Amino acid sequence: KNILCVVGTRPEAIKMAPVILELRKQPWANVRVLATAQHRQMLDQVLSFFDIQPDIDLNIMRPNQALTELTARLLLELDTVLKAEKPDVVLVQGDTTTVMTVALACFYHRIPIGHVEAGLRTWDMQNPFPEEANRVIAGKLARWHFAPTEGSRQNLLKDGIADSDIIVTGNTVVDALLATAQRDLDLGITLPADKRMVLVTSHRRENFGAPFRNICRALQTLAQNNPDVEFLYPVHPNPNVKDVAYEYLAHIPNVTLCEPLDYAPFVAAMKRAYLILTDSGGVQEEAPALGKPVLVLREETERPEAVEEGVVKLVGSDYDRIVAEAQRLLDDEAAYKAMARGVSPYGDGHAAERIARLLQEQLL
Template identity: 25%
Template sequence: MPNTLVPLPTPPPAGRAPEVCLVAGDAAAAVKLAPLASAMRARKQVRPVLLACGDDARAATEVLSGFGLATDVLVELVRDGQGTPQVAAQLLTGLDHAFADRPPAAVVVQGDSATAFSAAMAAFWRRVPVVHLDAGVRSFDLTAPFPQEGHRRLIAQVSSLHLTATPDAAANLAQECHGGPKVVTVGSTAVDAGFDALDRYVRHQDARVQAVENAVVAGEVRLGLVVLDAARWPDETAASVLHGIADLVLACPDLEVVLPIARGHLRHLAYDMLGRLVRVTITDPLPQPELVCLLSVAAAVVTDTSTPAEQAPSFGVPALLLGGEPGTWTEPQAVGHPWTAGGDRAVIARITEKLVLTHVERLTASPTDNPFGDGFAAIRCEQAVQWLLGLRDRPTEFTPR
């Protein structure tokens, strides 16, 4: 395979499965890695070693626990006001020690976080093959998102296997001369995680959220689900986003908004700007089963992370994905893809109101109608990792319908 780190690991002795390290730096990464870890454990051809590290290692551990997965290695990080270079240095040192203590046959990183980048580099320097999950995502602008776009491109340079969610992502890699058999389109494991979480749902722990869901199911109100990552937004842009949500609530008299958000500055800001609106429920971050259950009955979802946007088409729910410059917005490329917009008050309110008002009837789509996945991405990923390690043939790729 061109551009693949060689030599690849030699097959282990018969009866002994090679260990593959899956690195989760936050809750979002853990959601996407959990289905792959479960698939590896079910098939028993490779042994997953779950490593949590970074600022949100504890959150990643909690998410993995919700999927019935125990964290094998925890790399602690002490930020103490340090900037990105100092944090990256800590991550590199901690991950290098972890890989030295327990040498893996391959390392799987997800996305474009500083943790993913540091893990990829630490593995590369030890000549361990890097597998990049959610490879090929590009904005083609190194300044937005910053520094994530740079991380994506740099991880691609040292990866032995690129697992893309869509053919478009594979095409992005081809433009950078990453092609051939080492690029495998598998679909998004977020879709797998969504179906798994919905199967585990029982009821909401927060009685207010349960009351909202009951009213939605009874047809009394419509639901707007808002999922935001506090770390992504400077104060001024966050205020604009929340103003847009307030305008949306005032414009749609039958709309209930649920905003799960971690305790901190953004939550205080949300209470200041939305707390007086009776049709807004601000709650703690929800476990995946509860969050996906709300998503499945929502009229629309507004989010700044890819996971809910990729899960939404499986339930016929339109999505608005926030990011980019204020005032900018883009219509979906195809059916099932999200609208995109910058952190602009008027744009957010206008597009979301359009999505809510055009969502007249609930039509539950089959998994194959989701352009991001069919619920079998984790199995393809597991097979692709086996193929990289010389244990099986290359898997069949995901092709959206």
């Protein structure tokens, strides 16, 4: 069977890699990889780390690309690809423009879609950011829904998807993480060995502007009040992020700002961290599996499971709240231990195997 696996951005590649590697082991599967390269450099480093060469590369990224233009160009390119490849199934992952557009193109070509990480919802379509619409549209068009958790299965049922088309697999991000974390990893940055480290990532669009300034001010205060703690922040190249982060944090001696880390050094950084502050979806899923408490720099999350479990806490972008919550975890050992329990609601590292098994049952 011809299976076309599509990746567009860094998180898609991290979460699709275990599926590609698992399917490659299957004698019945002819796996082809399509990179739309909605993001370029950050995608490439992940693919090369997992030893995956795209068979087709659309190299679609343009400077300052608008979503309408990206969607239109991608839809046309996909027409050609799908006609040539004639896949029996196409696998997409997550909630990007790539996912939504591939789902639509496959619908026109009557090719079944398998949606990896299906059923995440904020139920807020008025939010101007495209992720919710992307995953809802992909969900409506998909044939098989690989839900990471029971909660995401419930979301899909609420959205009218038939129970028989949903399978709870766990999130493939945990497959990738556990396989990577046991390798010999090098962070590539020297930090004082005796100091605790707080790892920060923040580049979500909904935080651009005033919220991101609050976040950076809070980090500045935390770093100044805790000279015995080292802060490591790999900064996204977007000027909305980079310019502000450097303005507030570059001059503080116990803050290290760096380029986005490649995946393996980033896993090393998560392992080395005492505490993680992030607005990333993937990091919210990875950190609990490593037993690291996370403060989420957002007002809402489509990943409520770890919050309900008490190992991740939503703190939004309010200056006082971020400072108070982070300081508490640095000072109060009992509060810290309660969050550092190593509970992983997003999977056991075998999600890709479940996806491969389901496809085998359905396709053969």
